[in-house]
Amino acid sequence: xxxxxxxxxxxxxxxxxxxxxxxxxxxxxxxxxxxxxxxxxxxxxxxxxxxxxxxxxxxxxxxxxxxxxxxxxxxxxxxxxxxxxxxxxxxxxxxxxxxxxxxxxxxxxxxxxx
Amino acid sequence: xxxxxxxxxxxxxxxxxxxxxxxxxxxxxxxxxxxxxxxxxxxxxxxxxxxxxxxxxxxxxxxxxxxxxxxxxxxxxxxxxxxxxxxxxxxxxxxxxxxxxxxxxxxxxxxxx
Numbered sequence: 362x363x364x365x366x367x368x369x370x371x372x373x374x375x376x377x378x379x380x381x382x383x384x385x386x387x388x389x390x391x392x393x394x395x396x397x398x399x400x401x402x403x404x405x406x407x408x409x410x411x412x413x414x415x416x417x418x419x420x421x422x423x424x425x426x427x428x429x430x431x432x433x434x435x436x437x438x439x440x441x442x443x444x445x446x447x448x449x450x451x452x453x454x455x456x457x458x459x460x461x462x463x464x465x466x467x468x469x470x471x472x473x474x475x
Numbered sequence: 476x477x478x479x480x481x482x483x484x485x486x487x488x489x490x491x492x493x494x495x496x497x498x499x500x501x502x503x504x505x506x507x508x509x510x511x512x513x514x515x516x517x518x519x520x521x522x523x524x525x526x527x528x529x530x531x532x533x534x535x536x537x538x539x540x541x542x543x544x545x546x547x548x549x550x551x552x553x554x555x556x557x558x559x560x561x562x563x564x565x566x567x568x569x570x571x572x573x574x575x576x577x578x579x580x581x582x583x584x585x586x587x588x
Contacts, residue, residue, distance in 0.1 A: 404579035404582045405567075406579070451517065465510075467517035
């Protein structure tokens with residue numbers, strides 16, 4: 362069965378510092394991996410995805426994520442945090458079969474401190 | 476850009492009422508989904524549909540039903556609303572190909588009193 366874990370409910374980072382939001386997954390075979398962001402009272406917004414190829418994926422707003430197959434992780438990163446990055450972040454995984462559903466993590470709230 | 480719209484941003488209903496939540500997408504996507512989002516529980520899939528008039532149960536279908544009469548429209552129905560259905564409801568769509576991201580609507584915050 363597929364699963365995804367975001368081990369931190371909340372992450373606090375000072376503005377200008379690098380940030381990391383962690384995600385680990387479990388899936389049969391190769392995964393499709395996604396990151397979404399949710400601003401207050403809004404729907405989820407797609408940030409980036411890993412399908413195949415280069416393990417470092419670049420996405421919107423300067424975010425990137427690194428796929429690590431041996432550690433089954435897909436951590437979200439940004440070199441220099443902005444206050445406007447404060448939001449709720451969701452990691453998601455699906456298998457490669459057409460019938461595989463996307464499974465979302467419980468979310469990590471990111472606070473960027475001015 | 477893909478646009479997914481939901482009929483209401485905020486809704487207040489009484490216990491026992493029948494509630495309709497409407498979702499429309501404009502990108503000709505085959506797949507459509509309904510989730511509910513609760514603090515600490517993340518997103519939980521209620522129902523999804525991969526074609527007109529087709530529906531599949533998700534993880535928490537009890538107390539809900541859905542309707543998809545047209546490709547662009549996916550409705551969530553609460554047959555008899557209860558207070559434990561107070562939640563944020565999110566609709567999403569995606570193409571019928573694995574590996575594609577889902578596109579979300581802005582959400583409907585439903586309060587059942």
